[in-house]
Amino acid sequence: MQSISPHRPRFQQVADRLRALIAAGELGEHSALPSERGIAEKYGISRMTARRALEALESEGLVYNEDRRGRFVSPRRLNYDVSNMVSFAADAQARGMDLEIELITVKETAADAELAEKLSVDAGEPLHEYTRLFRSNGYAIFLETECVIARRFPDLLDHDLRQSTTRLLERHYGTSARTGDIVIRMRGVRAEEAALMGLAISHPGIELEQVIRDGAGSPFCFGRQIWRGELAEFSARAIVNPENAG
Amino acid sequence: MQSISPHRPRFQQVADRLRALIAAGELGEHSALPSERGIAEKYGISRMTARRALEALESEGLVYNEDRRGRFVSPRRLNYDVSNMVSFAADAQARGMDLEIELITVKETAADAELAEKLSVDAGEPLHEYTRLFRSNGYAIFLETECVIARRFPDLLDHDLRQSTTRLLERHYGTSARTGDIVIRMRGVRAEEAALMGLAISHPGIELEQVIRDGAGSPFCFGRQIWRGELAEFSARAIVNPENAG
DNA sequence: GGTGGGTTCTGGTATATACCAGCCGAAGTT
DNA sequence: AACTTCGGCTGGTATATACCAGAACCCACC
Numbered sequence A, B: 001m002q003s004i005s006p007h008r009p010r011f012q013q014v015a016d017r018l019r020a021l022i023a024a025g026e027l028g029e030h031s032a033l034p035s036e037r038g039i040a041e042k043y044g045i046s047r048m049t050a051r052r053a054l055e056a057l058e059s060e061g062l063v064y065n066e067d068r069r070g071r072f073v074s075p076r077r078l079n080y081d082v083s084n085m086v087s088f089a090a091d092a093q094a095r096g097m098d099l100e101i102e103l104i105t106v107k108e109t110a111a112d113a114e115l116a117e118k119l120s121v122d123a124g125e126p127l128h129e130y131t132r133l134f135r136s137n138g139y140a141i142f143l144e145t146e147c148v149i150a151r152r153f154p155d156l157l158d159h160d161l162r163q164s165t166t167r168l169l170e171r172h173y174g175t176s177a178r179t180g181d182i183v184i185r186m187r188g189v190r191a192e193e194a195a196l197m198g199l200a201i202s203h204p205g206i207e208l209e210q211v212i213r214d215g216a217g218s219p220f221c222f223g224r225q226i227w228r229g230e231l232a233e234f235s236a237r238a239i240v241n242p243e244n245a246g
Numbered sequence C: 001g002g003t004g005g006g007t008t009c010t011g012g013t014a015t016a017t018a019c020c021a022g023c024c025g026a027a028g029t030t
Numbered sequence D: 001a002a003c004t005t006c007g008g009c010t011g012g013t014a015t016a017t018a019c020c021a022g023a024a025c026c027c028a029c030c
Helices: A010-023 A036-043 A049-058 A088-095 A112-118 A165-173 A192-195 B008-022 B036-043 B045-058 B088-094 B113-118 B165-173 B191-197
Strands: A063-067 A070-073 A079-082 A101-108 A128-137 A138-148 A178-188 A205-214 A221-227 A232-239 B062-067 B069-073 B078-079 B102-112 B126-136 B141-149 B179-188 B205-211 B217-226 B230-239
Touching: A010 A036, A036 A049, A049 A063, A049 A070, A049 B179, A079 A088, A088 A128, A088 A165, A101 B179, A112 A138, A112 A221, A112 B078, A128 B078, A138 A165, A165 A221, A165 B062, A178 B045, A178 B205, A205 A232, B008 B036, B008 B045, B008 B126, B036 B045, B045 B062, B078 B088, B088 B126, B088 B165, B113 B217, B141 B165, B141 B191, B165 B217, B205 B230
Parallel strands: A079 A232, B078 B230
Antiparallel strands: A063 A070, A101 A128, A128 A138, A138 A221, A178 A205, A178 B230, A205 A221, A232 B179, B062 B069, B102 B126, B126 B141, B141 B217, B179 B205, B205 B217
């Protein structure tokens, strides 16, 4: 049965058994795993070792950890097609997915050097900035902060921001998103982000940045999302650039 | 100085100081951080607490961990533009980047249900499968396993696979990659993968899958890469689908 | 019918200790 | 010059213990 290696570490063996429980469907999506203390007692290991087993499952994305509440089975991942520049919100609603948007903060700021470059404006340019938390069925998915050029969208913050801003900007200002430049990278969630999403600090996450441009190619919005790593799946379509193929 | 919260955990405080060291440039890319024992002694904490501080930096992607060798400062991330379907190898070479490809395994297999679906062939279809490790300046970047339809590329495995296969298939078989379907998700590296890359198990990683299609839209290659999370950065370009915009 | 306190869950932080296992270089051997 | 061995580095595994802090639930009290 376990002829793989002479000394498969205990925490791995326990992780294997928990993994098997989940694979067998004994534990459905979002259902609670046994507690660290419970596992320690059941398998005759110390609590710290039990924790290592659970952490192994977390790093696989099989399990997630809510700060001081327990560990739960990760649900199926949510797919976001980044090549098709309809916002996640608009896309999700079109597919009939349950999606709640909570407005966390709103403020008026000014572009720093980095934002100025990304949005092709001068540093100091007034911006609307807002942070929103996206949930599905009550579970946090990602946290997003967007910055839009205030001059182009006066009184934007008077609208209800608990909806797709892509659609909002289209309807009320006639600006539609035509292209986007996207960057994806992995990083742990920061303490404040974790607190807002109810997760333990350093929860694995994926950051997605996008610069959104209008039909004339002018950027008007910069967004940065931090997704729960175990939930995110991004798909994209690639097409050979004819110039390179020539 | 530390008026942020009543009890900022010690491991966080130590992580802050190490982070500051790196930010100040005292430690350059790939240079070794102090050992767990060294940190414990220097800051008057236990070794386990020192480790937690280091793990916090790892999850941020600021530091990486080589199994039983030590922890090192992460270098600048490598960018891979997934929208432009030139392979990473071809692209890297074009940009003059140092890139070594090590062939790990080669075998002849048959498509299982999943691969059959992805490659639009019947289950059991013969495939060439090979695994390669990509390095730059001696440092592992990602591990890739590709499966190509054997019937279309006879004797492929007789060629030197330590080069861009996109280019190889183009030159010797007249098949060029035209489009690709890509999926990106986060997951910890598995034990075997970690061993090949010299990393500790559960090292944070990003998996990238791609189905590559020819000019006729027929898939001929399926690849799965596992990148070191702290090194990877994927960029993509989005364009609104005119059908959705209508 | 809510509100305030419990108690009891959960994980989070922290220490001290022990030994294991791979890596590496230096020293000694062939 | 190549090879082996060994000792001292590194992190990895594992235990036992203690107390802290937030979440949840229940119940008694108003």
